[in-house]
Amino acid sequence: MLFLARMDVTFPETMSDETKAGFQAREKEYSGDLQRRGVMKGIWRIVGEYANHSVFDVDSHDELHAILSGFPMFPYMKVRVTPLATHPNAIAEDFFTTAEDRAAL
Numbered sequence: 390m391l392f393l394a395r396m397d398v399t400f401p402e403t404m405s406d407e408t409k410a411g412f413q414a415r416e417k418e419y420s421g422d423l424q425r426r427g428v429m430k431g432i433w434r435i436v437g438e439y440a441n442h443s444v445f446d447v448d449s450h451d452e453l454h455a456i457l458s459g460f461p462m463f464p465y466m467k468v469r470v471t472p473l474a475t476h477p478n479a480i481a482e483d484f485f486t487t488a489e490d491r492a493a494l
């Protein structure tokens with residue numbers, strides 16, 4: 390099951406740069422692991438915002454919730470999820486990176 394997630398990040402104004410950097414480093418590790426395993430099919434920065442669009446391939450809503458709530462920055466994120474179905478006019482089976490490409494990352 391494919392889902393599009395939009396994640397908006399808002400850190401408290403009082404949070405130090407060092408603490409933010411720690412969150413960002415842990416986030417990168419968590420996100421990279423999901424991408425290498427093919428659970429997270431891709432992530433894109435939304436231009437001009439501290440937000441992203443990501444695509445997840447999971448077996449259930451519960452799995453997606455566990456993944457999203459496991460992001461280190463989850464307490465500082467607003468997440469909106471859109472379920473994706475196959476479009477009848479789609480001509481490409483999968484425009485995302487292959488498992489081979491991901492394994493090399």
Ligand SMILES: O=C(O)C[C@H]1C=CC(=O)O1
Nearest residue numbers: 396398416420439440441
């Ligand atoms: O920088 C972001 O968009 C926040 C964050 C959420 C997932 C991820 O890999 O980074």
